[in-house]
Amino acid sequence: MSVTPGVDAPTWPAEFAARYRAAGHWRGQTFGALLRERAAEHPDRTAVVDPAPARRTWTYRELDEAADRLAAGFLARGIGKGDRVVVQLPNTGEFFEVVFALFRIGALPVYALPAHRDTEIAHFCAFAEAVAYVIPDLHEGYDHRELASRVRAQAPTLRHVLVAGEPGAHTALADVPREPAGPFDGPEAHELAFLQLSGGTTGVSKLIPRTHDDYLYSVLGSNEICGVDEGTRFLVALPAAHNFPMSSPGWLGVLAAGGTVVLCPRPDPDTAFRLVRDERVTMTGLVPPLALAWTEAAPHTAYDLSSLELVLVGGAKYSERAARRLEPALGCRLMQVFGMAEGLVNYTRLTDDPETVVTTQGRPISPDDEVRVVDDADADVPDGEFGHLLTRGPYTIRGYWRAPEHNARAFTADGFYRTGDIVRRLPTGHLVVEGRAKDQINRGGEKIAPEEIENIILGHPAVHDVSVVSVPDEYLGERSLAYVILRAGAEPLKPVAVKRFVRERGVAAYKVPDLVEFVDVFPHTGVGKVSKKHLRSAAGRP
Ligand code: OOB
Numbered sequence: 001m002s003v004t005p006g007v008d009a010p011t012w013p014a015e016f017a018a019r020y021r022a023a024g025h026w027r028g029q030t031f032g033a034l035l036r037e038r039a040a041e042h043p044d045r046t047a048v049v050d051p052a053p054a055r056r057t058w059t060y061r062e063l064d065e066a067a068d069r070l071a072a073g074f075l076a077r078g079i080g081k082g083d084r085v086v087v088q089l090p091n092t093g094e095f096f097e098v099v100f101a102l103f104r105i106g107a108l109p110v111y112a113l114p115a116h117r118d119t120e121i122a123h124f125c126a127f128a129e130a131v132a133y134v135i136p137d138l139h140e141g142y143d144h145r146e147l148a149s150r151v152r153a154q155a156p157t158l159r160h161v162l163v164a165g166e167p168g169a170h171t172a173l174a175d176v177p178r179e180p181a182g183p184f185d186g187p188e189a190h191e192l193a194f195l196q197l198s199g200g201t202t203g204v205s206k207l208i209p210r211t212h213d214d215y216l217y218s219v220l221g222s223n224e225i226c227g228v229d230e231g232t233r234f235l236v237a238l239p240a241a242h243n244f245p246m247s248s249p250g251w252l253g254v255l256a257a258g259g260t261v262v263l264c265p266r267p268d269p270d271t272a273f274r275l276v277r278d279e280r281v282t283m284t285g286l287v288p289p290l291a292l293a294w295t296e297a298a299p300h301t302a303y304d305l306s307s308l309e310l311v312l313v314g315g316a317k318y319s320e321r322a323a324r325r326l327e328p329a330l331g332c333r334l335m336q337v338f339g340m341a342e343g344l345v346n347y348t349r350l351t352d353d354p355e356t357v358v359t360t361q362g363r364p365i366s367p368d369d370e371v372r373v374v375d376d377a378d379a380d381v382p383d384g385e386f387g388h389l390l391t392r393g394p395y396t397i398r399g400y401w402r403a404p405e406h407n408a409r410a411f412t413a414d415g416f417y418r419t420g421d422i423v424r425r426l427p428t429g430h431l432v433v434e435g436r437a438k439d440q441i442n443r444g445g446e447k448i449a450p451e452e453i454e455n456i457i458l459g460h461p462a463v464h465d466v467s468v469v470s471v472p473d474e475y476l477g478e479r480s481l482a483y484v485i486l487r488a489g490a491e492p493l494k495p496v497a498v499k500r501f502v503r504e505r506g507v508a509a510y511k512v513p514d515l516v517e518f519v520d521v522f523p524h525t526g527v528g529k530v531s532k533k534h535l536r537s538a539a540g541r542p
Contacts, residue, residue, distance in 0.1 A: 002081070002082040003082045003108070003191075003192055005191070008209070008401060008402055009192060009209035009397075009399065009401055009402075010397070010398040010399030010400075010407060011211075011398060012398055012415075013398075013415070016394075016415075017190070019368075020213075020214075020217075020368070020394040023368060023394075025213075025217045025366065025368065025394040025395075026189070026190070026213035026214065026217060026394065027189070027213065027216065027217070028188075028189045028190075028213065029189055029212065029213075029216060030103065030104075030186065030187055030188070030189050030193070030212040031100070031103040031193055031212055031215075031216070031252065032067070032100065032103045032104035032186060032187075033189075034216065034255075034256055035060070035063065035064055035067065035100055035255060036064055038060050038064075038255065038256070038258050039060040039061050039063070039064035039065075041060075041258065042060060042230075042258055043059060043060055043061035043064075044059050044060075044061065045059060045060055045230070045258060045260075046058070046059055046060075046260045047059060047060045047062075047063045047096075047255060047260065047261065048063060048093055048096050048260070048261045048263065049260060049261070049262045049263065049279055050091075050092055050093035050263045051262070051263065051264075051265070051275055051278070051279070052263075052265045056093055058093055058096070058097075060258070063096060063097070063100065064100075066097045066100075066101075067096075067097060067100035067101045067103075067104055068101075068104065068180075069101075069178035069179060069180065070097050070098065070101035070176060070178060071101040071102075071104040071105045071184070072177075072178070072179040072180065072182060072184075073101075073176035073177045073178050073179060074101055074102070074105060074107065074132075074176065075105055075184060076176075076177050076179060077160060077176060077177075078131075078159070079105070079107055079131055079132055079160065080105060080106075080107060081105060081106035081107065081185055081186075081187065082106060082107070082108070083107045083108070083130075083131045083132070084107070084108050084110050084128040084129060084130045084131065084195065085102055085107050085108065085109055085110065085130060085131065085132040085133070085134060086109075086110045086112050086121065086124045086125055086128065086130045086132070086133045086134070087099060087102075087109045087110065087111060087112065087134045087241065088112035088113070088114060088116060088121065088133070088134065088135050088136075088144065088241075089114075089134060089135070089136055089164060089240075089241075090114045090136055090139050090239070090240075090265070091236050091239065091240045091263040091264060091265060092136070092164065092263065093263070094164040094173060095240050095241075096251075096261075098134055098164075098173070099194075102194075103187075103193060103194075103212075104186055105184060105186060105187075106185070106186055106187030106191065108128075108192055108193070108194050108195055109194045109195070110124050110128045110130060110194070110195045110197075110207065111194065111195070111196055111197060111241035111242070112124055112197070112241065113197075113239050113241055113242065113508065114136075114139055114140070114239055115239075115508035115509060115510060116508050117147065117506040117507055117508055118147060118150055118151060118505075118506030118507075119456075119505060119506050119507045120205070120507065120508060121133070121147065121151050122151050122154055122155060123204050123205070124197075124207075125151055125155040125157070125158055126154075126155055126157075127204070127207065127401075127402070128195060128207060128401070129157045130155070130157060130158055131157055131158065131159050131160065132158070132159065132160040132161070132162060133148055133151065133152075133155075133158055133160070133161050133162070134161075134162045134163075134164070134173065135147070135148055135161065135162070135163055135164070135170075136163070136164050136165055137163050137164070137165030137166045137167070137168065138165070144163075145161075145163060145167070145168040145169065145170055147506075148161040148163075148170060149161075149169055149170075162176060187212065188212075189211070189212040189213045189216075190211055190212070190213050191211060191212065192209050192210065192211055193210055193211060193212045193215055194210055195207040195208060195209055195210075195401055196208040196210060196243055196341040197341065198341060198342065198400065199340075199341070199440055199442075199447030199449070200440065200447060200448075200449035200452065201420065201438045201439050201440050201449050201451070202406065202449055202451055202452075203449065203451045203452050203455050204452065205449065205452075206400040206401065206403055206406060207400060207401035207402075208341050208342055208397055208400060208401070209397060209400070209401045210397070214343075214394060214395040214397075215247065215252075215395060216252075216256070217366070217394055217395050218247055218343070218345055218365055218366075218395040219247045219249065219250070219252045219253045219256060220253070220256060221365040221366055222247060222248050222249035222250070222253050222345065222347070222365060223249045223253045223256060223257050225249075225335075225347050225349060225350075225365065226249045226253070226283065226310060226312070226335065226347070226350075227310070227350060228249045228253050228254060228257045228259060228283070229257050229258075229259065230257055230258035230259055231259065231282070232254050232257060232259035232260070232282055232283055233259060233260045233262055233279060233280055233281050233282045233283070233307070234249070234250070234251065234253075234254040234259060234260070234261055234262065234281070234282070234283045234284065235262045235264050235272065235275060235276065235279075235281040235283070235284040236250075236251055236261060236262065236263050236264055236284075237264045237267040237272055237284050237285070237286060237290065238267065238285060238286070238287065238290075238315075238445075240263070242341075243339065243340075243341040244285055244287075244314060244315055244337070244339060244445075245285050247339075247345070248285060248312060248314070248337050248339055248345055248347075249283075250285065254283075260279075262275060262279045262281055267286070267290050268293070269293055269294050269296075269297035269298070269301065270297075272284075272294070273294075273297070273298075273301050273303040273305060274303055276303065276305050276307060276308055277303040277304045277305070277307075280307040281307055281308060282307055282308065282309045282310070283308075283309060283310045283311070283312075284308075284311055284312070285311075285312040285313075285314070285337070286311060286312070286313050287313070287314070287315040287316060287444055287445030287446075288313060288315070288316050288317070288318040288319070288322065288444060288445065288477060289444040289445070289475050289476050289477070290444075291311065291313045291318065291322065291326060292322050292475065294311075294326075294329075294330060295322065295325050295326050295329040295330065296329075298329040298330050298331075299329055305330060305331060305332075306331065308330055308331065308332040309332050309333060310332055310333045310334075310335060310350075311326060311330060311332055311333070311334055311335070312335045312336075312337045312347075313326070313334065313335070313336055313337065314336060314337030314338055314339060314361070314445075315337075315339075315442075315444075315445030316442045316444055316445045316477050316478075317361075317433050317442075317477060318336055318361075319477075320358050320359055323336065323357070323358040323359075324358050333350065334348075334357055334358070335347055335348050335349075335350070335357070335362075336348045336357065336358075336360065336361050336362050337361075337362060338361035338362055338431060338433055340419060342396060342397050342417055342419070343391070343393065343395050343396025343397055343417065344364060344369055344371070344391040344393065344395075344396050344417070344419070345364070345365050345395075346361055346362035346363050346364050346365070346430075346431055347362040347363070347365065348360060348361075348362040348363075348430070349362070349363075352430075356428070356430060359432070360426065360430040360431065360432050361423075361430075361431050361432060361433045362430060362431065363428065363429040363430045363431065364391075364393070364429070365395075366393060366394055366395070368393055368394050369391060369392075369393035369394070369396070370391060370392045370393055370416070371389065371390075371391050371425065371429075371431070372389075372390040372391070372416060373385070373386075373387035373388070373389060373390075373423060373424070373425050374387050374388050374390055375387055375388070376388075378390075378412070383424075383425050383426060383427050384424055384425070384426065384427075385424060386422055386423070386424055386434050386435075387422065387423065387424075388418065388419075388420075388421075388422060388437055389419045389421045389422070389423045389431070390412060390416040390417065390418055390419065391416060391417050391419060392414075392415050392416045392417065396417050397417065398411065398415050399411060419438075420436060420437050420438025420440065421433055421435075421436055421437075421438075422434045422435040422436060422437055439451065439532060441468070441469075441470040441478055441479075441480050442470070442477060442478055443470075443476050443477070443478055443479060443480060443510055443514075444475070444476035444477055444478075446508075446510045448468075448480055448510070448511050450467070450468035450469065450480075450532075452507075452511070453468045453480070453482065453502060453507075453511055453513065454466050454467065454468050454482075456501075456502050456505050456507065457482060457484065457498060457501070457502060457513075459501075459505070460493075460498065460501050461487075461490075462486055462487055462490035462491060462493055463484055463485070463486060463487065463490075463498075464485045464486060464487040464488070464490075465484075465485040465522070466482055466483065466484050466485070467482070467483045467522055467530045467532065467535055468480055468481070468482045468483075468513060469481055469483070469532055469535045469536045469539060470536060470539075471514075471515065471536070471539040471540060472540060473514075479514040479515065480511075480513045480514050480515070481513060481514065481515040481516070481517065481539050482498060482513035482515070482516045482517070483517055483518075483519050483522060483535055484498060484516060484517070484518050484519070485518070485519060485520065485521070485522070486518060492518075493518070495515070495516035495517075498513065498516045499512050499513060499516060522535065523535065523538070
């Protein structure tokens with residue numbers, strides 16, 4: 001199932017592509033070629049450490065060869081260029097073998113998170129017309145093989161379910177033939193590398209098509225900003241499939257620089273601190289609630305954290321108060337990162353003064369990132385004033401995968417992405433994130449589209465109407481609250497029954513409403529729509 005450029009995935013107009021190539025941003029290198037290059041330069045250096053349950057390592061040569069052999073095995077199974085493969089693996093070494101094998105043959109990983117369940121996986125398989133789905137056997141006590149059996153029954157394009165571990169009714173990843181790689185028709189750097197998930201504001205999440213060229217540019221730019229080199233030992237504390245730990249500077253940045261990726265099975269301070277000590281970790285990326293947990297635990301830990309040099313914090317707003325505490329507690333530098341899977345990534349810089357690092361969310365990677373801050377009528381506002389952030393540039397997509405109608409709203413006519421974030425730009429170019437215009441909940445970095453959860457709750461026979469909003473939370477930043485209006489004459493429900501109903505529909509646990517309240521009416525806006533602003537303020541949020 002091939003990909004038609006410009007149709008399945010909108011691309012950059014020719015004059016922009018030519019400009020980004022001429023500037024040297026797009027280098028014409030694929031991820032597969034990059035790994036090959038590093039393996040040739042230093043075959044015996046450690047690329048990946050998977051510490052759990054028994055410590056396993058991959059040298060650059062081993063990872064390169066494993067990717068080649070698995071690539072050949074995928075081809076032998078009929079998985080080829082342009083095919084979509086939903087990859088739902090936790091932070092394990094197999095994740096790297098699988099994604100690099102797919103990159104090499106030009107098949108596109110669709111990055112699911114380990115938390116995703118039936119609703120999300122079925123959607124990814126159907127929408128991407130996936131031919132294969134790669135899972136662990138059990139993860140955190142959950143049997144992904146059963147999930148795969150249910151999804152497979154309703155996904156006509158899905159030909160393979162590959163299991164890292166005991167396969168059950170499916171095929172073991174280990175049984176995919178590991179043939180010596182022959183010559184094959186790999187991707188070109190301007191072609192798609194993978195489909196990333198959007199945080200989403202609509203009932204179902206959109207897929208984000210990223211090319212080798214555009215993505216590598218952001219990754220190598222991130223390496224420069226973060227000082228990543230062959231001595232970097234990066235802890236992947238967040239799920240490896242997420243854009244932040246993949247590219248900011250993330251595992252791809254570290255592998256591009258010849259450093260070492262250390263996988264963290266769980267990001268709690270106890271697990272992570274032990275790994276920092278044992279593996280002499282120098283760098284990691286965290287969402288704000290984790291950064292806070294690490295900050296609070298560090299002064300009391302018995303583990304030696306002195307190898308840590310830099311912690312990046314992003315994915316959600318990091319409060320200034322929490323930011324001020326990180327460096328003294330962890331004994332390392334802090335960098336804030338404000339990024340999005342659609343493209344634009346901002347970092348504070350190692351050369352910024354300490355106030356800028358704790359009070360801003362950084363400035364863009366590239367001089368060719370175009371940033372506009374505009375009012376409701378798309379007119380630019382002066383620096384220092386609040387406005388909607390629009391952006392266009394060498395690594396920001398021009399449209400979502402197969403979503404022309406949504407693209408017409410999410411992008412301006414001249415190709416700027418409407419981020420949905422409300423920011424202020426300082427004269428230095430640094431951005432301060434002040435809020436959000438998009439209908440989304442950011443639960444400690446995990447994004448929830450209220451509409452998706454509202455649609456599920458509306459399926460309950462006792463429910464007349466529902467509105468899901470965010471409420472402030474000291475630890476997570478935001479939590480979700482479902483306001484529910486029951487049908488006249490319906491049996492009263494308990495909040496827990498609504499939560500159970502959502503959970504049983506099979507969605508990621510972080511999307512189950514934290515709170516449920518029953519009301520008689522919603523406040524409405526002038527045009528008769530439910531006013532989320534009023535609901536949020538009723539819940540104590542301005
Ligand atoms: C990262 O990517 P996504 O795609 O999960 O979410 C993007 C959205 C942004 O539009 C913004 O609303 C929010 O997440 N966000 C932040 C933030 N970083 C992301 N809001 C406030 N402060 C921040 N520092 O979350 C992502 C991708 C790459 C690197 C880092 C984060």
